[in-house]
Amino acid sequence: MVDIAPSLLSANFADLKSELKSIEEAGCSILHYDVMDGHFVPNISFGADILANVHQACKMELDVHLMISDPLFYVDRFIKAGASYISFHIEAMESIEKTRELIKKIKDAGVKASLAINPGTSYEAVLPFLDDIDMILVMSVQPGFGGQKFNPVAIKKIAALSKLKEEKHFIIEVDGGINATTIQDVRKAGCDLFVAGSAVFNQQDRKKAVEALL
Numbered sequence: 001m002v003d004i005a006p007s008l009l010s011a012n013f014a015d016l017k018s019e020l021k022s023i024e025e026a027g028c029s030i031l032h033y034d035v036m037d038g039h040f041v042p043n044i045s046f047g048a049d050i051l052a053n054v055h056q057a058c059k060m061e062l063d064v065h066l067m068i069s070d071p072l073f074y075v076d077r078f079i080k081a082g083a084s085y086i087s088f089h090i091e092a093m094e095s096i097e098k099t100r101e102l103i104k105k106i107k108d109a110g111v112k113a114s115l116a117i118n119p120g121t122s123y124e125a126v127l128p129f130l131d132d133i134d135m136i137l138v139m140s141v142q143p144g145f146g147g148q149k150f151n152p153v154a155i156k157k158i159a160a161l162s163k164l165k166e167e168k169h170f171i172i173e174v175d176g177g178i179n180a181t182t183i184q185d186v187r188k189a190g191c192d193l194f195v196a197g198s199a200v201f202n203q204q205d206r207k208k209a210v211e212a213l214l
Ligand code: DX5
Pocket: 007, 008, 009, 010, 032, 034, 065, 141, 142, 143, 144, 145, 146, 147, 148, 175, 176, 177, 178, 195, 196, 197, 198, 199
């Protein structure tokens, strides 16, 4: 299985159909879809309507990363648009109860639920939810932009979470600054799924770019 999830954020949006085709042909079965609201992060990307179009245009599973302040309000639209995974940020949630409510909402819809943590957030923040979630998204950059430098703070968190994987049933995803060099230590630490934006879409030959990460 190819465990690279290319991030659409670095694609050419004027040519989405062939961009999607290029990564499907490179063997990828999961696409990372970064949603930014200009409030939780200082950038704006795309929303649920474009996700529905992407869902129509390819067969890949859609790994939606919500970098938005009110995921509880918007989540239904992304479920309806065809998300397979939905990650939301623990930093955006006002309470444990609301976090549980959102996880339940996602899972009741048959979608995989994931909690994302920023570089400044301890991995311990997700511990109360480990029985309920399908994935943890460990950020290795401050969210908001593609093409940033990998922050090694993610490696220790992934190693600590990885030890808990056998008892519980979740996978670990890393996001930010992943390239052929930085992926090595993250893989060793026990990460399962690797988001790569610029490392894939900034290369002409997408198959070669993906293979360089495997
Ligand atoms: C950053 C996004 C990432 C981004 C990764 O806020 O969450 O998914 O697209 O891009 P690279 O791989 O270029 O760091």
